[in-house]
Amino acid sequence: MTATDNTPTTPTASADHSPRLYNEDLAPATERKWGAFSIFNVWTSDVHSLYGYFLAASLFLVAGNTFKFLIGIGVGSLVIYWLMTLIGKAGVRTGVPYPVLARASFGTFGANVPALVRAVVATFWYGAQTSAAAGAIVAFLTRYDGPKHLNENSHLLGHTGLEVICYLAVWAAQLLIISKGMETVRRFQDFAGPAVWLMMLILAIALSVKAGTLSFSVDMPAKDLAALAKSATGLDVTPGSFAAIAAIAATWVTYFAALFLNFGDFARFAPDERTLRKGNVYGLPVNLILFSLVAALTTAAASKVYGQVILEPAAISAKFDSVFLVLLAALTFAVATLGINVVANFVSPAFDFANVAPKYIDFRRGGLIAAVIALLLYPLHPWDNAPSFVNAIGSTMGPIFGVILVDYYLLRREQINVPALYDENGEFRFQGGWNIRAFVAGAIGAVFSSILPVYGPSGYGATLGPYTWFIGVIVSGLLYFALSGAKSPLTASAKS
Numbered sequence: 001m002t003a004t005d006n007t008p009t010t011p012t013a014s015a016d017h018s019p020r021l022y023n024e025d026l027a028p029a030t031e032r033k034w035g036a037f038s039i040f041n042v043w044t045s046d047v048h049s050l051y052g053y054f055l056a057a058s059l060f061l062v063a064g065n066t067f068k069f070l071i072g073i074g075v076g077s078l079v080i081y082w083l084m085t086l087i088g089k090a091g092v093r094t095g096v097p098y099p100v101l102a103r104a105s106f107g108t109f110g111a112n113v114p115a116l117v118r119a120v121v122a123t124f125w126y127g128a129q130t131s132a133a134a135g136a137i138v139a140f141l142t143r144y145d146g147p148k149h150l151n152e153n154s155h156l157l158g159h160t161g162l163e164v165i166c167y168l169a170v171w172a173a174q175l176l177i178i179s180k181g182m183e184t185v186r187r188f189q190d191f192a193g194p195a196v197w198l199m200m201l202i203l204a205i206a207l208s209v210k211a212g213t214l215s216f217s218v219d220m221p222a223k224d225l226a227a228l229a230k231s232a233t234g235l236d237v238t239p240g241s242f243a244a245i246a247a248i249a250a251t252w253v254t255y256f257a258a259l260f261l262n263f264g265d266f267a268r269f270a271p272d273e274r275t276l277r278k279g280n281v282y283g284l285p286v287n288l289i290l291f292s293l294v295a296a297l298t299t300a301a302a303s304k305v306y307g308q309v310i311l312e313p314a315a316i317s318a319k320f321d322s323v324f325l326v327l328l329a330a331l332t333f334a335v336a337t338l339g340i341n342v343v344a345n346f347v348s349p350a351f352d353f354a355n356v357a358p359k360y361i362d363f364r365r366g367g368l369i370a371a372v373i374a375l376l377l378y379p380l381h382p383w384d385n386a387p388s389f390v391n392a393i394g395s396t397m398g399p400i401f402g403v404i405l406v407d408y409y410l411l412r413r414e415q416i417n418v419p420a421l422y423d424e425n426g427e428f429r430f431q432g433g434w435n436i437r438a439f440v441a442g443a444i445g446a447v448f449s450s451i452l453p454v455y456g457p458s459g460y461g462a463t464l465g466p467y468t469w470f471i472g473v474i475v476s477g478l479l480y481f482a483l484s485g486a487k488s489p490l491t492a493s494a495k496s
Contacts, residue, residue, distance in 0.1 A: 015349050021108055025354055025363035028095030028418060034269035038186050039279025042266050043287055044193025045339035047137035048200065048315060050132040050342070055255055056295035057311045059248045061225060064240025066216035066296055072248030073292045074148035074285070079253050081284040084263050087401075088276045090408050091264025094418050098262035098348065099355035102400075105407035105480075109433030112356050114261070114400045114442075119352035119370065121397065122384065124215025126345035127374035130174065130382065133337030134166035136314035140330035141166075143323070157379035171375060176336055178346045178367040185342050186269075192339030199332035205315060206325065207301035215300045232311060236462060240468055250286075250466040257397045257469055261404070262348040296441060297364045346370060399445030403438050406477040411484055426461050437483040445476025 056073070063069030069216070099115035106114055110319045138160075141147035145161055154161030171276050177188050208214050218225065227238050233251065237244040288476070300315045303309045316328030348368050350375035351367035354389060410412060420426035424433060449472025464471065 011158040016110075018424040019359045021358060021424055022072070023354065023358040023362055024205050024217045024245070024356055026097060026100055026351065027422075028094075029268040032269050032271040034186060034266065034275075035159070035184070035271075036275050036279040038190060038275060039266065039270060040229060040283040040287070041189045041193035042263075042279070042343055043124075043283030044197060045189040045258075045343040047288060047291055047334050048193060048196035049129060049340040050136065050312065050333055051129065052255075052291070053200075053295050053298075053313045053363055054311050055233075055251070057227065058226040058294045059101040059231040059251060060292075060296040060299055061218065061237055061309070062233055062235055062237065062244050062248055064167070064225070064244065064323060066293075068240055068245050069248065069296055070289065072295065073252055074289055075245075075446075076249035076252030077285040077288040080256050080288070081248070081280055083253075083260055084256070084279050084284060085277060086405060086409070087281065088267035089261050089273055091267030092273050093414065094264075094416055095267045095268045096353040096418065096421060097268065097355075100354050100421050101264055101408070102404060103428050104339050104412065104416055105436040106438045107433045108421070108424050108426075108428050109428070110435055110439065113353040114277075114404075115355045117397065117400065118261050119130075119349035122345040122349040122352075123373045123377070125258070126174075126341050126349075126370060127377045127382075129337045129341045129345065130167060131378070132314075133170045134163060134319075134486060135332045136161055136330045136333035136337075137166045139314050139318040140326050143318075157397070158381060160397065161380075162181075170334060171371065174341050174346065175368070175371050177338065177342050178350065178371075179364050187341055189339055192335050196332055196336040196339065197291075199329060200298070200313075200337075202292070203313060203329065204294050204301065204323070205303055207298055207316070210306040211301045212400075213304070214297070215304060217295055218300055218303045221311065228309060232334065237468060238472075247461060247466040248446045249444060254466070256468045257401070258348070259344055259396055260401050264349070265288055265347050265351055266343075286359075310390065326477075331451045394444065396450050398449045398469040399442040399476035402445060402473035402475070402477030403442050403480045405473075406481050407438070410481055432468065438480060439479035440478045443481060444479055445472045448472060448475045 016097070059072065060066075060069050063072055091097075094101060098118065099111055100116050102111035105111075138147075138151065142151050142163060151160045151162040156164050159167070177184060220228070228433065229239055234252065235247045237247050270279070299309065299311065306316075306319060314330070314333055317326055317333075320329070322325045341407065349370035350363045350366035353369045354361045354363055375472055408416070417427055420428055428435075430436070447469040452470055453465055453468050
């Protein structure tokens with residue numbers, strides 16, 4: 001396939017594609033209606049969530065002051081922009097979703113492994129975000145005696161009756177959106193992103209007015225601030241130190257680890273690379289820095305108004321005297337969570353599960369599978385410790401990302417035979433549909449990024465914890481480059 005910077009050629013799968021590898025949802029995109037505004041709102045929908053705010057507010061405590069916070073977030077946001085644009089270009093040029101692109105490096109059937117890794121992560125976060133949205137609604141409803149009584153006196157599946165009702169309501173609303181397909185996803189996120197930005201500004205302004213000052217600092221003894229920052233983020237660093245700033249940047253990058261893999265699911269609907277870059281510039285460094293600044297302002301103002309540091313925006317809004325503002329906040333946070341779940345946690349597993357059995361699972365059925373798994377996980381509520389889960393999740397996906405980037409940019413030099421991605425006996429068959437070199441490189445990278453931080457020397461995890469995703473990317477990428485032959489693109493010589 002050849003492509004220019006602004007007018008990519010949309011490849012098509014050949015007529016003799018394998019039914020074990022192809023359905024219409026996995027085929028190269030032919031309609032490219034996602035403009036820069038829609039790409040921008042991929043990021044507003046992904047970041048403007050309860051957990052996105054929580055992480056930004058927590059990292060603000062780690063920074064020690066606003067200037068250092070903006071340095072850490074700024075550096076991290078620029079790295080995110082660069083990496084997302086790299087993987088996005090592959091999506092624009094090939095027109096294929098993440099699990100299909102992974103066939104080029106992991107093999108036609110081996111790609112199911114990295115696809116399912118991403119799907120598992122998505123279903124976890126789907127449940128976590130749905131639970132957070134339900135919590136925002138519960139916080140509003142319990143202001144009234146009837147719902148409050150229900151919440152205090154009924155219990156089911158390890159939750160209160162009101163929590164279960166709200167969870168199911170949010171769960172069903174998301175399922176309705178995803179069942180309509182990618183165009184409905186685009187229209188929904190174009191609404192959700194700006195709506196959440198507006199609510200965040202209202203929250204920050206209302207608290208600043210109530211505090212009587214525009215403040216970007218939290219009045220707390222350094223020792224107490226360090227303890228609170230560690231409990232919120234898991235980062236054992238001195239607030240305001242160079243190590244703290246570096247950890248902020250690394251953690252911010254790692255937060256996006258899942259979408260580093262599958263941003264191509266959205267970028268492939270952009271008409272050209274210029275549109276992609278424009279949407280990414282405004283949606284990533286510009287939007288991320290401004291969003292983080294608002295989160296810092298809100299956290300600082302709330303600490304002065306209520307005399308305590310509150311990191312959850314739903315908990316802050318629940319304290320408002322105005323019923324209207326509380327209701328507006330609850331609805332907006334619910335919409336925000338719908339937005340991130342649809343973008344980050346529904347689209348990817350929909351394609352990932354479809355990739356496993358394209359003949360039987362299409363995009364809608366793949367999304368339904370993810371939703372059902374998240375529903376079954378609800379009684380176990382495994383996402384209670386979700387903030388500290390960020391680095392662990394990111395580190396498991398770093399090696400996969402390293403292999404895919406090296407394969408596409410260094411070995412294949414941005415040239416992929418797209419029809420062969422749908423041919424089980426073609427160029428990407430490798431060893432029976434599996435590229436052993438990719439799995440060896442990924443497994444060794446995972447040792448450094450996922451296993452050693454937990455089971456290795458105590459100093460490894462304590463010192464390198466925030467950077468394990470980067471270690472996984474580098475180790476697996478370099479090893480895959482060496483195993484595959486560094487001088488020329490991969491060939492189809494290894495067939496069986």
